[in-house]
Amino acid sequence: xxxxxxxxxxxxxxxxxxxxxxxxxxxxxxxxxxxxxxxxxxxxxxxxxxxxxxxxxxxxxxxxxxxxxxxxxxxxxxxxxxxxxxxxxxxxxxxxxxxxxxxxxxxxxxxxxxxxxxxxxxxxxxxxxxxxxxxxxxxxxxxxxxxxxxxxxxxxxxxxxxxxxxxxxxxxxxxxxxxxxxxxxxxxxxxxxx
Amino acid sequence: xxxxxxxxxxxxxxxxxxxxxxxxxxxxxxxxxxxxxxxxxxxxxxxxxxxxxxxxxxxxxxxxxxxxxxxxxxxxxxxxxxxxxxxxxxxxxxxxxxxxxxxxxxxxxxxxxxxxxxxxxxxxxxxxxxxxxxxxxxxxxxxxxxxxxxxxxxxxxxxxxxxxxx
Ligand SMILES: Nc1nc2c(ncn2[C@@H]2O[C@H](COP(=O)(O)OP(=O)(O)OP(=O)(O)O)[C@@H](O)[C@H]2O)c(=O)[nH]1
Ligand SMILES: [Mg+2]
Numbered sequence: 398x399x400x401x402x403x404x405x406x407x408x409x410x411x412x413x414x415x416x417x418x419x420x421x422x423x424x425x426x427x428x429x430x431x432x433x434x435x436x437x438x439x440x441x442x443x444x445x446x447x448x449x450x451x452x453x454x455x456x457x458x459x460x461x462x463x464x465x466x467x468x469x470x471x472x473x474x475x476x477x478x479x480x481x482x483x484x485x486x487x488x489x490x491x492x493x494x495x496x497x498x499x500x501x502x503x504x505x506x507x508x509x510x511x512x513x514x515x516x517x518x519x520x521x522x523x524x525x526x527x528x529x530x531x532x533x534x535x536x537x538x539x540x541x542x543x544x545x546x547x548x549x550x551x552x553x554x555x556x557x558x559x560x561x562x563x564x565x566x567x568x569x570x571x572x573x574x575x576x577x578x579x580x581x582x583x584x585x586x587x588x589x590x591x
Numbered sequence: 592x593x594x595x596x597x598x599x600x601x602x603x604x605x606x607x608x609x610x611x612x613x614x615x616x617x618x619x620x621x622x623x624x625x626x627x628x629x630x631x632x633x634x635x636x637x638x639x640x641x642x643x644x645x646x647x648x649x650x651x652x653x654x655x656x657x658x659x660x661x662x663x664x665x666x667x668x669x670x671x672x673x674x675x676x677x678x679x680x681x682x683x684x685x686x687x688x689x690x691x692x693x694x695x696x697x698x699x700x701x702x703x704x705x706x707x708x709x710x711x712x713x714x715x716x717x718x719x720x721x722x723x724x725x726x727x728x729x730x731x732x733x734x735x736x737x738x739x740x741x742x743x744x745x746x747x748x749x750x751x752x753x754x755x756x757x
Pocket of ligand 1: 417419450479
């Protein structure tokens with residue numbers, strides 16, 4: 398739900414990074430944080446366990462500049478990927494404007510990706526939302542590791558509406574901004590329609 | 592279905608702000624914030640410069656969302672008030688009109704009893720403003736009149752690309 402504030406001349410949009418445990422959601426946000434100038438970003442908040450697994454969410458507010466005099470602000474969230482945190486994942490999707498699905502390219506995680514996308518669809522439905530009509534980008538992460546599923550095969554299994562899809566190595570930043578830009582643009586285009 | 596927008600116009604923003612200013616004075620609080628349940632700040636009053644407002648809004652919404660989840664698990668609709676007591680600073684959190692969160696930050700110059708009392712009164716006032724906002728956002732005449740100056744209908748691809756040029 399985009400929040401348009403005519404009093405302070407701001408547009409606030411919410412983007413959620415979704416995906417199975419350890420796929421690299423938090424790493425995406427950390428890279429964005431590190432590569433953004435301090436005046437364009439707020440504090441990054443990570444509610445994590447002692448072993449750095451996301452417990453509730455990561456949060457990063459970004460200011461992208463102005464459109465027609467309105468400050469355009471994106472609030473990036475990650476969900477906890479571990480299966481048993483489903484209640485928290487559901488909460489974080491509330492009011493979402495666009496979703497990035499981060500898939501783990503390793504063979505061993507192929508099943509986990511499929512399961513997580515299914516879980517995303519079900520949790521969006523509980524908020525009355527549908528991935529088919531939402532701003533959405535797909536990321537194949539960890540392309541630097543051995544034993545990977547081929548890109549074509551991943552596309553066949555995970556892409557379902559020709560959503561923009563990006564190969565990425567979140568640790569070195571490859572593909573990270575392309576993914577973010579893609580979903581952010583879709584959100585702004587959606588705003589124009591309404 | 593795609594997500595709807597939540598629009599705040601100047602007039603209501605002013606009304607909400609006035610309500611918060613009054614609450615802050617009456618409750619002798621350091622600062623008061625009104626936050627959307629999705630974690631976005633709607634208005635604030637008082638001594639806010641020393642707080643990271645964006646973080647505060649997002650964490651408050653997360654806190655309320657988690658607590659709502661807990662309430663449902665034990666068969667309650669919601670916990671309408673949360674109170675966090677610190678050594679010097681305290682936070683009182685309550686729900687307004689089912690969709691917004693009212694946060695009052697106070698210290699020992701005030702008391703929980705006073706804050707509770709004033710919040711109750713402010714809640715009624717804020718609720719009326721929200722009801723008015725919701726009615727208007729449902730009314731097509733108002734929406735049409737106001738959307739004439741909507742800057743977004745005319746966003747060009749160039750405007751969007753310009754945001755991402757670094
Ligand atoms: N080699 C490699 N490692 C990566 C990449 N992306 C993330 N990692 C590593 O994978 C591990 C997990 O990354 P996180 O970003 O914490 O994963 P997450 O998706 O947030 O996990 P949860 O919070 O449990 O859902 C970390 O050790 C990262 O450094 C990548 O592209 N390549
Ligand atoms: Mg994480």
